[in-house]
Amino acid sequence: MDFSFSEEQRLLRDSLASFLADTYSFEARRKAIATEAGWRPEIWRALAQDLGVLGAALPEELGGLGGGPVDNLVVMQALGQALVVEPYLETVVIGAGLLKRIDSPAAKAAVEQIIAGELITTLAWGEPTSRYDPADVSTTARRDGAGWRLDGRKAVVSAAPWASKLLVTARTSGARREGQGISLFLVGKDAPGVTLRDYPTVDGRRAAEITLDGVMLGADALLGQEGQALPGIEATLDEARAALCAEALGVMGEMVRQTVDYAKQRRQFGHAIADFQVLQHRMVDMFIRQEQSVSMTYMATLKLDLPPLERARAVSAAKAHVGRACTAVGQAAVQVHGGIGLTEELALSHYFKRAAMIEQALGSSDFHLRRYEMLDRSGELEAVG
Amino acid sequence: MNLDFSPEDLAFRDEVRRFIEENYPAAVRSKQESGEELGREDFLAWHRILGARGWSAPAWPVEYGGPGWSSIQKFIFAEELARAGTVPILPFGINMVAPVIQAFGTPEQKQRFLPPTLAGEIWWCQGYSEPGAGSDLAGLSTRAVRDGDHYVVNGQKTWTTLAQFADWGFFLVRTDPAAKKQEGISFLLIDMKSPGVTVRPIITLDGAHEVNEVWLEDVRVPVENRVFEENKGWTCAKFLLAHERTGIAGVARSKRALERLRATAATEAGDDGQPLDQDPFFRRKMTELEIELMALEYTELRTLAREAQGKGPGPESSLLKIEGSVIQQRLAELALEAAGRYGAPHLKDDPPGENAPPIGPKSARGAADVYFNMRKTSIYGGSNEIQRNIIAKAVLGL
Numbered sequence: 001m002d003f004s005f006s007e008e009q010r011l012l013r014d015s016l017a018s019f020l021a022d023t024y025s026f027e028a029r030r031k032a033i034a035t036e037a038g039w040r041p042e043i044w045r046a047l048a049q050d051l052g053v054l055g056a057a058l059p060e061e062l063g064g065l066g067g068g069p070v071d072n073l074v075v076m077q078a079l080g081q082a083l084v085v086e087p088y089l090e091t092v093v094i095g096a097g098l099l100k101r102i103d104s105p106a107a108k109a110a111v112e113q114i115i116a117g118e119l120i121t122t123l124a125w126g127e128p129t130s131r132y133d134p135a136d137v138s139t140t141a142r143r144d145g146a147g148w149r150l151d152g153r154k155a156v157v158s159a160a161p162w163a164s165k166l167l168v169t170a171r172t173s174g175a176r177r178e179g180q181g182i183s184l185f186l187v188g189k190d191a192p193g194v195t196l197r198d199y200p201t202v203d204g205r206r207a208a209e210i211t212l213d214g215v216m217l218g219a220d221a222l223l224g225q226e227g228q229a230l231p232g233i234e235a236t237l238d239e240a241r242a243a244l245c246a247e248a249l250g251v252m253g254e255m256v257r258q259t260v261d262y263a264k265q266r267r268q269f270g271h272a273i274a275d276f277q278v279l280q281h282r283m284v285d286m287f288i289r290q291e292q293s294v295s296m297t298y299m300a301t302l303k304l305d306l307p308p309l310e311r312a313r314a315v316s317a318a319k320a321h322v323g324r325a326c327t328a329v330g331q332a333a334v335q336v337h338g339g340i341g342l343t344e345e346l347a348l349s350h351y352f353k354r355a356a357m358i359e360q361a362l363g364s365s366d367f368h369l370r371r372y373e374m375l376d377r378s379g380e381l382e383a384v385g
Numbered sequence: 386m387n388l389d390f391s392p393e394d395l396a397f398r399d400e401v402r403r404f405i406e407e408n409y410p411a412a413v414r415s416k417q418e419s420g421e422e423l424g425r426e427d428f429l430a431w432h433r434i435l436g437a438r439g440w441s442a443p444a445w446p447v448e449y450g451g452p453g454w455s456s457i458q459k460f461i462f463a464e465e466l467a468r469a470g471t472v473p474i475l476p477f478g479i480n481m482v483a484p485v486i487q488a489f490g491t492p493e494q495k496q497r498f499l500p501p502t503l504a505g506e507i508w509w510c511q512g513y514s515e516p517g518a519g520s521d522l523a524g525l526s527t528r529a530v531r532d533g534d535h536y537v538v539n540g541q542k543t544w545t546t547l548a549q550f551a552d553w554g555f556f557l558v559r560t561d562p563a564a565k566k567q568e569g570i571s572f573l574l575i576d577m578k579s580p581g582v583t584v585r586p587i588i589t590l591d592g593a594h595e596v597n598e599v600w601l602e603d604v605r606v607p608v609e610n611r612v613f614e615e616n617k618g619w620t621c622a623k624f625l626l627a628h629e630r631t632g633i634a635g636v637a638r639s640k641r642a643l644e645r646l647r648a649t650a651a652t653e654a655g656d657d658g659q660p661l662d663q664d665p666f667f668r669r670k671m672t673e674l675e676i677e678l679m680a681l682e683y684t685e686l687r688t689l690a691r692e693a694q695g696k697g698p699g700p701e702s703s704l705l706k707i708e709g710s711v712i713q714q715r716l717a718e719l720a721l722e723a724a725g726r727y728g729a730p731h732l733k734d735d736p737p738g739e740n741a742p743p744i745g746p747k748s749a750r751g752a753a754d755v756y757f758n759m760r761k762t763s764i765y766g767g768s769n770e771i772q773r774n775i776i777a778k779a780v781l782g783l
Contacts, residue, residue: 001388001389001390001457001686001689001690001693002386002387002690003386003686003687003690003691004386004690004694005386006386070386260783263783264782264783274783275783277774277777280773280774280777280781280783281770281773281777283777283781283783284773284776284777284780284781285773287704287776287780287781288704288707288708288776291684291701291704292681292684292708293680294684294687295680295681295682295683295684295686295687296683298386298683298687299388299679299683301386302386302387302388303388317675317676317679321676321677321679369669369672369673369676372672372676373668373669373672376672
């Protein structure tokens with residue numbers, strides 16, 4: 001039983017935090033997200049090449065540093081604390097997380113490119129009507145000669161505007177929402193028939209609606225076994241959910257810190273508002289939510305390697321809990337700040353917005369409460385791979 | 386980072402589990418199952434069985450007869466006792482006054498009080514709260530006036546748990562009324578059989594006699610029964626409060642209560658005629674509570690892992706107290722809800738009737754009493770509001 005970070009993990013945390021302190025001020029972030037691109041490729045290059053962050057959690061045989069889920073936790077928490085928009089979650093945790101499970105030269109090469117900072121990718125799994133169920137796939141892939149033809153729509157694909165390749169789920173057999181019959185394809189964004197409508201998201205990131213209209217792919221675009229992609233996707237999404245919880249720790253930690261600092265400075269009725277017990281207790285409740293979230297995030301992260309049922313239950317319990325904490329801590333932070341907490345100029349409001357989006361991302365708290373509960377009731381393995 | 390217990394710890398867990406199975410008194414078990422009120426001997430019988438095995442004081446140093454366990458072993462032991470639903474080791478002697486005597490007592494006090502406390506021969510009670518000093522404990526007004534080699538004590542204590550069984554009590558008394566309120570307090574050990582000590586029951590809303598008033602009228606206490614220096618009793622009190630809070634999360638007991646709740650929900654009917662655990666509204670409440678309990682468990686494990694690295698329990702233990710007490714209350718609330726209309730009958734035994742079936746399901750029996758009683762958890766041991774004050778000051782620097 002040990003909840004401490006290794007020497008390497010502490011180094012990773014400290015070097016990343018110091019890099020972000022130098023390069024990722026609130027002002028610098030504000031400028032970057034307002035540009036047309038909406039992100040800073042030079043930050044990404046530095047994370048890959050100067051700091052070696054992108055390979056920290058990936059296996060050595062694929063060119064990584066041999067870390068694992070705890071390294072993802074360390075990285076994501078630091079990224080959350082600085083409100084980083086660059087797509088570590090989408091490209092490294094999810095993209096490389098999926099590709100590392102696939103035994104093919106193309107997948108191996110893609111992971112190496114990701115670690116080097118040369119490839120941005122993202123998983124296009126959600127659809128306009130699928131909500132949070134990764135098995136709810138209506139996009140189709142049909143055999144066409146030696147290759148494949150993809151048709152369908154993907155919704156709110158985070159980081160897609162920055163990606164050059166997309167990981168796309170498509171149904172090769174089975175009915176909508178069926179676990180069997182889902183396949184994974186690697187699709188170049190420039191392939192004919194792929195159309196993106198890019199837009200900003202409320203938390204300062206970029207996403208796209210993707211239309212796949214008769215996209216013709218070679219046989220080698222299929223990653224892994226035909227129709228058998230769901231278990232790997234579920235496992236990867238669980239890793240991503242744990243990583244998202246870790247990001248939430250960074251986001252919430254900052255909100256607690258900023259709120260306590262503000263309350264000590266802001267004076268009303270002749271006192272610092274921090275002197276008022278009603279506000280003190282509100283801030284203590286924020287702190288408790290944050291601490292309980294730390295516990296749940298560690299728990300889920302350390303259970304990612306367990307068999308699917310236990311893994312999924314741990315992750316869903318954590319995501320449900322942390323998601324709600326995000327909402328509660330964010331709302332309390334704004335309340336203690338008062339009117340200023342609602343302004344665009346204050347960093348806090350941006351943390352609040354990210355927290356609100358984390359609550360919904362990769363399954364809302366209710367989605368995960370239901371998933372946890374269904375797994376308890378049915379012990380159905382199919383639902384989690 | 387890892388969540389694994391070592392093979393030694395797992396072997397220890399099995400050993401404790403087996404010991405409880407083989408040695409827990411059947412008579413006490415049957416009283417617990419039938420809901421009969423437990424007496425002094427029921428608690429002490431188990432204490433003595435553990436004492437004979439060298440396990441009655443898990444946290445004591447070896448030099449005083451403790452088992453020398455690691456913090457993980459102490460946790461496992463507490464978890465196994467709770468899992469088996471044993472009567473608790475009474476905290477007042479082992480976990481509260483004894484650490485104070487070990488830290489601040491004279492060699493004579495250690496000699497006189499520690500061995501019989503360990504053996505379960507002294508039942509202790511805690512004379513802290515007063516009618517005018519609850520959360521503001523340092524505002525206490527029980528007076529001790531020096532008269533030769535005695536103190537003469539006058540005053541009233543309240544909420545004194547199980548004082549009706551106590552041989553000795555440890556009391557906070559005011560020895561210097563002129564000093565600032567924390568600085569005029571002394572820590573006295575008082576023989577409950579002393580002339581002038583009167584214990585009067587307080588019956589709580591669940592009909593139980595758990596707490597008492599203790600009246601002290603011209604009680605003569607030898608000066609040698611004062612622990613630590615005169616007017617330095619607050620130091621002992623603060624030390625003791627830190628000990629009292631550890632383990633207060635009650636995770637294992639809450640897990641057991643949740644299991645019982647789930648068992649009840651599987652058999653009792655819900656609003657749509659299906660078992661209650663098929664009712665989506667009730668299921669959701671159980672599931673949310675289970676996840677809250679999980680968060681508490683891992684927060685406790687984190688605290689424990691820090692302790693194992695030699696860092697003592699800090700103000701974080703206030704968090705465990707707050708969350709643990711709320712979960713215990715919520716569990717009792719759901720158990721009462723599960724009882725449905727059979728939460729209402731107020732029964733010790735079924736009323737007489739020839740071969741009449743029992744009134745209501747067994748699981749409903751006492752559910753309301755437990756619900757009412759559990760309101761105490763967010764009030765005792767430093768109310769949850771006081772715990773928030775502690776976190777605000779000590780952690781957030783407010």
